[in-house]
Amino acid sequence: MSPSYLACRGICLRIPLCLDATFFGNAARFINHRCCDGILVDVLVTIESPDRHYYHVAFFTSRAVKPMEELTWDYRIDFDDDTHPIEAFKCLCGSPFCRRAASSKKRKKRGRK
């Protein structure tokens, strides 16, 4: 989550907050990304203890979800960011608002992959 996204929610971090379920996590690690129109929206919840802040991400949906329907969430990846040390996956979300597809069109125009 970018600092600007967090700042507009009144949370001040100097570095982006990254969720990485490589070693620890729960069933949420199976949620795939979908640009813009994913089913789930997230709310960042701050839990304070005397010595630390913990961030929890709570997921909500604004409509009924059918049994076996895929849950998707917008990871907010900037597919145009060539400066990031880790290359983002090639998005296959199929959304009409797919940022990777839009980014690919721009890249082709600029003569890049």
Ligand SMILES: C[S@@+](CC[C@H](N)C(=O)[O-])C[C@H]1O[C@@H](n2cnc3c(N)ncnc32)[C@H](O)[C@@H]1O
């Ligand atoms: C948190 S995991 C999601 C669960 C994963 N698909 C699985 O089966 O374990 C995130 C990874 O899933 C893949 N992924 C998720 N959404 C994707 C999408 N829209 N297009 C392509 N790959 C996606 C990418 O490899 C990404 O690094």
